[in-house]
Amino acid sequence: MSELKGHLRNLFTEHFGAPRSDAVLIRAPGRVNLIGEHTDYNGGFVLPMAIDRAVWVLAQPRADDAVRVFAAEFNQEATFNLHAIERSDQHLWLNYVMGVAQELLALGVSLTGMDAVICGDVPLGAGLSSSAAIEVATAFTFLHLNPQSSTLNPADVALLCQRAENRFVGVNCGIMDQFIATMGKAGTALLIDCRDLSYRHVPLNLRGHCFAIVDSKVPRTLASSKYNERRAECEEAVRLLSEYTGERFQSLRDVTARQLHLHEKQLPNNVRRRAMHVLGEIVRTEMAARVLERGDLRLFGKLMNESHESLKNFYEVSCPELDTLVDIARSLPGVLGSRLTGAGFGGCTVTLLRRDCLDTFLRELPAAYERAHGRTPAIYVSEAADGAGRVAP
Numbered sequence: 600m601s602e603l604k605g606h607l608r609n610l611f612t613e614h615f616g617a618p619r620s621d622a623v624l625i626r627a628p629g630r631v632n633l634i635g636e637h638t639d640y641n642g643g644f645v646l647p648m649a650i651d652r653a654v655w656v657l658a659q660p661r662a663d664d665a666v667r668v669f670a671a672e673f674n675q676e677a678t679f680n681l682h683a684i685e686r687s688d689q690h691l692w693l694n695y696v697m698g699v700a701q702e703l704l705a706l707g708v709s710l711t712g713m714d715a716v717i718c719g720d721v722p723l724g725a726g727l728s729s730s731a732a733i734e735v736a737t738a739f740t741f742l743h744l745n746p747q748s749s750t751l752n753p754a755d756v757a758l759l760c761q762r763a764e765n766r767f768v769g770v771n772c773g774i775m776d777q778f779i780a781t782m783g784k785a786g787t788a789l790l791i792d793c794r795d796l797s798y799r800h801v802p803l804n805l806r807g808h809c810f811a812i813v814d815s816k817v818p819r820t821l822a823s824s825k826y827n828e829r830r831a832e833c834e835e836a837v838r839l840l841s842e843y844t845g846e847r848f849q850s851l852r853d854v855t856a857r858q859l860h861l862h863e864k865q866l867p868n869n870v871r872r873r874a875m876h877v878l879g880e881i882v883r884t885e886m887a888a889r890v891l892e893r894g895d896l897r898l899f900g901k902l903m904n905e906s907h908e909s910l911k912n913f914y915e916v917s918c919p920e921l922d923t924l925v926d927i928a929r930s931l932p933g934v935l936g937s938r939l940t941g942a943g944f945g946g947c948t949v950t951l952l953r954r955d956c957l958d959t960f961l962r963e964l965p966a967a968y969e970r971a972h973g974r975t976p977a978i979y980v981s982e983a984a985d986g987a988g989r990v991a992p
């Protein structure tokens with residue numbers, strides 16, 4: 600970490616001169632979702648944890664309204680004015696920063712300009728929420744540079760970052776990623792009830808086990824169009840089930856298993872399958888949090904496996920590479936459960952396994968995956984980390 604801080608400081612000095620004493624250093628983590636997939640926008644439960652990879656911002660205020668940002672991962676510098684915010688087609692990463700600034704201004708938070716360097720080690724586009732990490736890091740940076748101007752709590756920050764992504768970046772994501780990036784706590788997963796945003800930190804008593812995240816390296820080209828399609832199918836399920844039952848459901852969370860069962864034959868095939876996944880996954884996720892609290896890792900792993908099967912067969916967001924990764928993982932010693940994580944259509948899997956079997960896993964899994972698909976996966980073993988915050992520079 601001190602290496603990373605030194606790197607950030609050097610980059611800052613190169614672009615804007617040596618940082619002054621009013622500079623702030625902010626960190627916002629990526630995440631892995633342990634279970635509860637495609638449930639957040641259905642008002643259900645999710646159980647993510649923040650990972651020990653993060654986006655970092657070193658920034659200091661300016662006397663004017665200019666925001667100058669150097670993004671280390673793209674080796675690009677770009678500037679915008681707080682009073683003339685417009686989407687950039689040239690610097691797509693800047694849209695996350697501008698979107699957040701716009702949402703803060705819309706809430707009446709008064710902002711000063713800033714010089715900032717952004718860098719990080721959350722792999723981009725791998726489904727570990729680098730976007731939410733940039734948004735949350737940006738929001739925290741603006742808020743720390745303008746401390747007198749707002750009384751936003753962390754949930755407000757998560758919501759405004761989600762709006763930035765929905766409205767400005769144009770991705771219709773749910774609340775999970777921004778929420779865990781702000782509210783994560785080391786050593787715990789976070790059970791979020793996405794209907795009312797109540798939450799509970801669930802201690803990860805892993806007793807000699809760990810979570811391995813495997814990046815399939817499959818580009819998530821279909822992810823955003825298919826994601827929107829799934830959201831529309833869920834809305835259709837809510838509309839039709841409301842009509843059939845005479846109830847006024849707000850989301851699939853309000854539908855009981857019995858109501859779905861009574862009317863499932865009336866639903867179009869795809870809509871029925873999506874609803875079946877969502878209802879099952881909501882129950883699994885709440886149960887998973889309870890079994891984790893009890894320390895029943897075997898049952899937790901079984902629920903992870905069931906989640907994957909449901910995402911594959913009912914929600915249809917897996918792909919051959921993710922299925923292969925899950926199959927290989929489950930065939931290896933010490934593995935309790937494995938599933939795709941995030942939106943699907945590429946990205947990562949998450950596997951719960953015994954720590955003393957990790958070496959075998961790290962050796963066997965890439966070899967078998969390469970044989971099957973000719974791609975080299977990346978593997979990250981992460982502890983649960985803290986959510987976003989200011990760090991001593």
Ligand code: GLA
Nearest residue numbers: 636637772773774775941942
């Ligand atoms: C993406 C979205 C989240 C959530 C997951 C699927 O990560 O950003 O809001 O919907 O997909 O669980």
